[in-house]
Amino acid sequence: MKNFLKWGIYITAVNIVFMLVGYFAGLSTSPAGRYMGWVAGLISLVMLFFGILEKKKQDPADFTFGRGWVEGVLISLIASVFVAIFFYIYADIINPEMMEYARSEAQKRINAGTMPKEQIEQAKKMVDLFTSAPILAVMTLVMYTIFGMIMSLIFTPIVRSMGGNSNTSVESV
Numbered sequence: 001m002k003n004f005l006k007w008g009i010y011i012t013a014v015n016i017v018f019m020l021v022g023y024f025a026g027l028s029t030s031p032a033g034r035y036m037g038w039v040a041g042l043i044s045l046v047m048l049f050f051g052i053l054e055k056k057k058q059d060p061a062d063f064t065f066g067r068g069w070v071e072g073v074l075i076s077l078i079a080s081v082f083v084a085i086f087f088y089i090y091a092d093i094i095n096p097e098m099m100e101y102a103r104s105e106a107q108k109r110i111n112a113g114t115m116p117k118e119q120i121e122q123a124k125k126m127v128d129l130f131t132s133a134p135i136l137a138v139m140t141l142v143m144y145t146i147f148g149m150i151m152s153l154i155f156t157p158i159v160r161s162m163g164g165n166s167n168t169s170v171e172s173v
Contacts, residue, residue, distance in 0.1 A: 003055050004051065004071055004074035004078060006051075007075045007078075008075045008079040011047050011078075011083075012079050012082040012083050012086070014040055014044055015044065016083075016086050018036050018040035019086070019090055021036070022036045028098045028101075029100075030101075033098070045151060048148060048151055051071065051072070052075070052152065052155050052156060052159050053159050053162070055068060056159050056160070056162075065156055065160060068155075068160060069156045072151065073145075075152075076144060076147070076151075079144060079148070080140065080142075080143075080144030080148065083144060084137045084138070084141035085137070087133075087136065087137050087140050088133050088136075088137035092133035092134075099131050099132070099133065102131045103128065106127040107124065110123045110124060
């Protein structure tokens with residue numbers, strides 16, 4: 001199995017496990033559910049790092065910045081597609097209560113502000129749009145991919161500097 005596919009599936013599995021544990025523990029509709037998401041995100045970042053590191057270990061002499069970055073992007077892309085698909089199913093079928101919780105929390109914040117009535121109505125429409133399963137799945141896909149690209153830009157030079165790389169020439173990506 002390709003390295004990027006393997007690590008993308010690992011990251012997906014971590015995210016799915018954390019979502020399901022939060023759901024079955026009754027934490028997905030509480031502030032604790034958000035913290036579980038942060039922990040899953042941190043574990044995902046560690047796994048992204050190890051995925052890039054494993055790519056380097058496969059052929060240290062041929063590991064360049066470009067190859068490391070592309071590997072990280074591919075890992076992130078695979079994870080983002082699978083997580084977005086699962087998130088859609090989760091938010092729309094398994095746990096629609098989570099979406100209602102997110103909507104009600106956003107409504108509380110809107111109502112606590114001092115906005116004019118027209119802006120409150122506009123804000124409520126935006127909340128309804130952005131707390132729908134399809135929109136959140138698309139946002140998950142986009143944000144996971146972009147964040148993975150950025151983190152790969154950070155992780156790849158770190159992995160390259162870890163030794164075992166005889167290719168030290170400057171390259172163009």
